[in-house]
Amino acid sequence: MSILLCFLSFLVLGGRYAEATESLTVSAAMSLKNAFEDIGRVFEAKHRGVKVYFNFAGSGTLSRQIESGAPVDVFASASVRYMDNLERKGLIIKASRRNFAGNSIVLIVPSTSRLQVSSILGLLNAGVRRIAIGNPGTVPAGEYAKEVLKHFELWGKLRDKLIFAGNVRQVLDYVARGEVDAGMVYASDAGTRPDDVKIAAEVPAESHSAVVYPAAVVKGTGSKALAGEFIDMVTSENGQKILKNDGFKPLGKERP
Amino acid sequence: MSAINDATLFSLRLSLQVATVATVLVMLVGISVAYILARKDFRGRVLLDILITLPLVLPPTVTGYYLVILFGRNGFIGRFFYDLTGWSIMFTWYAAVLASFVVALPLMIKTARAAIESVDKNLINASYSLGHSELETVFKVILPLSRKGIIAGVVLSFARALGEFGATLMIAGNIPGRTDTMPLAIYTLANSGEWSTANFMVLFLTLISGFFLYITNRVGMRAV
Numbered sequence: 001m002s003i004l005l006c007f008l009s010f011l012v013l014g015g016r017y018a019e020a021t022e023s024l025t026v027s028a029a030m031s032l033k034n035a036f037e038d039i040g041r042v043f044e045a046k047h048r049g050v051k052v053y054f055n056f057a058g059s060g061t062l063s064r065q066i067e068s069g070a071p072v073d074v075f076a077s078a079s080v081r082y083m084d085n086l087e088r089k090g091l092i093i094k095a096s097r098r099n100f101a102g103n104s105i106v107l108i109v110p111s112t113s114r115l116q117v118s119s120i121l122g123l124l125n126a127g128v129r130r131i132a133i134g135n136p137g138t139v140p141a142g143e144y145a146k147e148v149l150k151h152f153e154l155w156g157k158l159r160d161k162l163i164f165a166g167n168v169r170q171v172l173d174y175v176a177r178g179e180v181d182a183g184m185v186y187a188s189d190a191g192t193r194p195d196d197v198k199i200a201a202e203v204p205a206e207s208h209s210a211v212v213y214p215a216a217v218v219k220g221t222g223s224k225a226l227a228g229e230f231i232d233m234v235t236s237e238n239g240q241k242i243l244k245n246d247g248f249k250p251l252g253k254e255r256p
Numbered sequence: 257m258s259a260i261n262d263a264t265l266f267s268l269r270l271s272l273q274v275a276t277v278a279t280v281l282v283m284l285v286g287i288s289v290a291y292i293l294a295r296k297d298f299r300g301r302v303l304l305d306i307l308i309t310l311p312l313v314l315p316p317t318v319t320g321y322y323l324v325i326l327f328g329r330n331g332f333i334g335r336f337f338y339d340l341t342g343w344s345i346m347f348t349w350y351a352a353v354l355a356s357f358v359v360a361l362p363l364m365i366k367t368a369r370a371a372i373e374s375v376d377k378n379l380i381n382a383s384y385s386l387g388h389s390e391l392e393t394v395f396k397v398i399l400p401l402s403r404k405g406i407i408a409g410v411v412l413s414f415a416r417a418l419g420e421f422g423a424t425l426m427i428a429g430n431i432p433g434r435t436d437t438m439p440l441a442i443y444t445l446a447n448s449g450e451w452s453t454a455n456f457m458v459l460f461l462t463l464i465s466g467f468f469l470y471i472t473n474r475v476g477m478r479a480v
Contacts, residue, residue, distance in 0.1 A: 061447050130347065135432075137448050163347050164431055179329045179346050 024226050025071060027055040027062040029078035029213065030167035031103065031141065031186045035246040036076070039239050043230055050226065058167040060138030066091055066218055073227040076215040076234070078103070078168075078186075079140035083214040093224070096217035100234045102249035103186040103211040105144050105203040110178040110196065117182060117200045120152050120207075123161075132163045132174040132183035141168035144208040145184035151207035172197065186211065188247030212251065260456050266433060267441040267457065274349060274437055275417040278356035282413045285357075286364030287406060291394065293365065294372040312362035316422025319358060323427045327354065351428035352435055356417035363416055364409040371405020372398060408472045415468040419461065 028036050033056050040052040055062065055072065063082040066072055067089065075092060077083045080099075086092045109117055115127045123131060133149075134142025142164065149155040165171045168185050175183040176196035190199050215234060217227040233239050240250055293305055311319045327334040329344040338344050345351045375398050383393040399406070421439040428435040430444060438457045445454040 064447055064449050067449065135430075135444075137444075163429055166430065177328060177330055179344070 022049055022223070022226070023051045023053055024073050024223055024230060025053045025055060026074040026076065026230065027057070027066065027070070027072045027218075028074075028076040029059045029062070029140065030056045030169045031078055031189055032056070032076055032213070033169065034192055035188070035243050035248065036234075038242045038246075039234060042238060042242070043233050046233075047226070047229070052230070056167075056169075058134065058139040058142075060140070061167075064138075072218045073221040073223055074215060074230050075218050076100075076213060077140070078211065078213055079143065080212050080214055081143075082140070083216060086218075087216070091219050092216040093219055094216075096228055096231060097214055098216070098231055098235050099212050099214045099251050100231075100239070101213040101243045102251050103188055103213070103247075104205060104249065105141070105148060105184055105208060105211065106187045106190050106199045107182060107184055107201040107203060108172070108175050108190050108197045109182050109200045110175055111198045112178065113181065113198070113200075115181060119201045120148060120154065120203060122200065123154060123158055123182060128181045129161060130163050130180040130182075131158060131161050132165050132171040132180040134168050134171055135164040135166060139165070139167055140211075141171065141184065141186060141189075144211060147208040148184065148203050186247075191247040213248075261453070263432065263436075263441070264453065264456055267436055267438045268460065270349060270352075270436070271418055271438040274352045274356055274420075275414055278353045278360060278417040279410060279414040281353070281357050282360050282364045282417070283410055286361055286409065286413070287368050287399075289361075290365045290368035290409075291372055291398070294369045308365055309362045311359050311423075312366075316355075316359060316420070317426060320355060320423035320426030323351075323355060323358065323423060327351070327427065346427060347429045347431055347435060349428065349435055352420070352424045352437055355423035355427050356420040359420050359423055360413035360416040363412045367405050367409035367412065368402065371402035371409075374405075375401045404475050408475050411468050411472050411475070415465055419465070 026036065026040070033054075036054060040054060043052055044050055059077040059079055059082045062075060063077065063086055066075055066086060075083070075086065083092070083097065087094060087097065107117070107120060107123075109115060115125060116122065117125055117128065122128070133145035134140070136142040136146040146155065149158060163174065163180055165174060168189055171183040172185050172189045172193060174180045176193050182200065184203065187199075187202075190197055215231050217224060217231065221227050234243075244250055289308065293301065324331065324346075326332050327345050329335065329338050329346060334344055334346070345354060379397055379401065380393060383397045388396065419439055420437070421443070424435070424437060425440060430436050430440045432444070436444065438461055442454045442457050445451070
């Protein structure tokens with residue numbers, strides 16, 4: 001009985017808590033998780049009574065959700081392609097669109113790995129049996145990884161060893177848990193689990209298209225002003241500092 | 257139908273393959289365990305029953321979580337296996353079989369156990385007193401008399417195995433061309449907006465599941 005009472009009061013109090021706040025829903029690329037959560041806290045501290053909800057997933061998945069009418073206020077993608085697609089379909093407010101960060105791709109191995117992999121070509125090493133990358137169909141990091149493998153003419157050779165993950169943090173997790181021998185993630189991701197993974201090689205930037213993160217206010221949002229302010233915070237000095245600390249590359253030029 | 261392409265056919269074949277292998281294993285293990293639970297009294301019987309039934313009520317993702325902890329490359333059992341053979345079940349179609357097996361097993365056990373328990377005790381005792389061994393009694397008396405429940409269990413298990421999603425996603429990944437069974441392929445297609453390609457598989461799964469329910473009903477009716 002007392003358990004039931006606890007449960008009920010939890011429901012009631014929980015409901016009241018949710019009611020008292022204005023909220024903002026931000027769909028953001030999985031790689032932005034830590035940085036955006038930090039920025040979200042700063043944003044909430046600045047805007048009393050505002051609660052920011054994050055929806056982190058592969059950018060392709062997120063853009064598909066927005067196309068299907070998901071109630072989202074801000075979209076932050078790890079690839080310009082998905083943002084271009086939404087812009088073409090008139091689903092974002094064009095004037096609100098800003099590029100706010102860059103990133104680089106790294107090849108990682110489990111920290112306990114004894115494999116001799118020090119470059120992309122090291123993936124041909126027979127000891128490398130499974131390589132995780134994001135699913136190129138929905139995960140920008142996987143798309144970049146595919147470009148890299150194609151650039152080094154490894155895509156066909158390694159095809160059977162590739163494990164596709166649903167987002168870039170899943171790639172990171174597969175490597176961290178040692179389920180796979182290597183994986184390709186953003187430099188910023190590798191930095192979030194330094195104890196579990198190590199960077200085997202930096203991937204040459206010319207082997208893939210530039211990693212650029214755009215953000216925009218989603219059309220049909222009920223909180224257009226607040227959504228714009230969130231993007232302002234991401235591009236602000238403070239936001240850029242958080243992103244830089246988390247391993248993202250600044251994109252000074254793109255800021256208006 | 258343009259919706260049927262190589263990837264669709266692969267998922268269809270893989271699903272049937274996974275569900276068939278899982279169902280055969282479920283039959284072997286399930287009927288044995290059902291017999292033991294129905295006919296034997298031993299310490300830990302209730303615990304065994306609960307452990308085996310858990311996947312029936314747990315969210316499949318929780319079952320998948322446990323499977324990864326147990327069978328992952330660094331899992332309790334998986335690590336031992338990997339050190340020994342250099343092979344890990346993760347991301348292989350065997351992992352999909354394992355997930356389907358664990359999730360479908362309780363359905364088999366529940367139905368088979370009920371059927372075995374409902375066999376007339378006098379017939380079993382008669383078999384023993386006529387000098388039949390336990391094994392002979394099982395194959396000549398108990399299983400034939402409980403076959404309807406067992407058939408229903410097999411059909412339900414196959415249907416459940418065919419539809420397994422959550423645990424499979426966690427342990428077998430969702431690797432196109434390797435571990436994307438129909439439910440996983442449908443999820444991927446819907447996520448990337450390729451609804452028309454998913455249609456065929458959705459229709460197929462709906463029809464086949466309806467057919468299985470029809471079979472179980474028919475068997476059940478005759479059992480009464």
